[in-house]
Amino acid sequence: MSAEPTDSADPCCAAPLPVLGRDVTVPLVTGGEVTYAALDYAASAPALQRVWDDVAAYAPYYGSVHRGAGYLSQLSTDLFENARKTVAEFLGCREGDQVVFTRSTTDSLNLLAAALPADCQVFVFETEHHASLLPWRDARVTYLDAPRTHDEAVHTLERALADRDPYGPALVCVTGASNVTGELWPVRELAAAAHAHGARIVLDAAQLAPHHPVDVRDLDVDWIAFSGHKLYAPFGSGVLAGRADWLQKAEPYLAGGGASRKVARRADGGVDVEWHDTAARHEAGSPNVIGAYSIASACKALDEAGFDALVARERQLIATVTEGLAAVPQVRVLSLFGDDAPRVGVISFVVDGWNSSHFAAALSAEYGIGVRDGLFCAHPLVRTLLGGAPDEPGECGAPEAAPGERSLNAIRVSFGAGTPDEHVERFVRAVRELVTDGARWNYRTEDGRCVPDTGTEAVAEATAA
Known part of the structure; x- marks a missing residue:
């Protein structure tokens, strides 16, 4: 493979590189705070310390x-x-x-x-x-x-x-x-x-x-x-x-x-x-x-830091995510070249029965995980992979259906040199729990985005559930 480096002798030797914001905590809609899991590196990566x-x-x-x-x-x-x-x-x-x-x-x-x-x-x-x-x-x-x-x-x-x-x-x-x-x-x-x-x-x-x-x-x-x-x-x-x-x-x-x-x-x-x-x-x-x-x-x-060590560690993270997603039958990972194709730490997927914006909103609000949803400024490709017409219009990043309804967009998780193991492990657990148990909160569409419903009735409903 053209851009593939050689394997590292010891894939466990590298720790994540220190990045700015690694200790930032964010509130959860269900109560409490958690260290933010920044898993949107493909859009913008945090600054190295x-x-x-x-x-x-x-x-x-x-x-x-x-x-x-x-x-x-x-x-x-x-x-x-x-x-x-x-x-x-x-x-x-x-x-x-x-x-x-x-x-x-x-x-x-x-x-x-x-x-x-x-x-x-x-x-x-x-x-x-x-x-x-x-x-x-x-x-x-x-x-x-x-x-x-x-x-x-x-x-x-x-x-x-x-x-x-x-x-x-x-x-x-x-x-x-x-x-x-x-x-x-x-x-x-x-x-x-x-x-x-x-x-x-x-x-x-x-x-x-x-x-x-x-x-x-x-x-x-x-x-x-x-x-x-x-x-x-x-x-x-x-x-x-x-x-x-x-x-x-x-x-x-x-x-x-x-x-x-x-x-x-x-x-x-x-x-x-x-x-x-x-x-x-x-x-x-x-x-x-x-x-x-x-x-x-x-x-x-x-x-x-050495790319051999960085790549070896990232491959570990990729394996954790891909194996975790593969264990959830409702999840479909998007691919051009097949599941075994070499890749960097960028993975897009859809979940049966879920609007992608709703799923991403729940990951953020209930688990403190930041991913991306939409068409990722690659509209023809995403629509081809999802089986839609490549020329079908759609606003980048906007949900195209109400929460729970099918949408022609996807969820993207991405990570890199600053990502700790716990972030991808939390992500895999969150996907499994959301698919199995559903969201613990109610959500609504606001200005083209799916957001937690913070109205009094919605809060009472979610709390009772």
């Missing part, structure tokens, strides 16, 4: 980067540019690759979309997150049907690339790990297929980089995009890293200070602009120094 400590230590020394003569400006410039180098090393970038700091994965892929050469065709599977599915609308896009095996994914792409007309520049966009099923995609094989047909490939590593080591050279991808907030660094920055040529030839993503090398008035009253050809070309305005630094801090922390 190491990252928070590094940011707090730097914050008093913050200064405007580049061209500042003061000590703090010079210190901040060094820190910002060293963060770029750290990220490049973390990703295994090639000599000459550029690391551009952005706001998020979505921002990174929109930047690349704006840098496509003329007449470039884009190929993307319908299974992608909307961040990968939607930025290419100004280009000629071929949307590929959801594959059911790795081989089918590669063959589907090969046929589409071979049949493209005209046979010009092309870009393939693919995820490394699904944000819905957590399943790993055959990135290396897809990259080989793209290059064999004269195309380039960008890897959406938003769900892969926090869980597995990612090496641009080893996977042979042309670009990689990810977000800091999923990599335990939720401070508003993301990354686009990879080949420089398309980025250097494109108009700046944003026009303004920092992107320009020289600006001069013309005799006719207009202005001439000479743009940078470095990463600065697409980083106009004052950059998010703390965001960039936090990503670099997270990269160092993960490298120092």
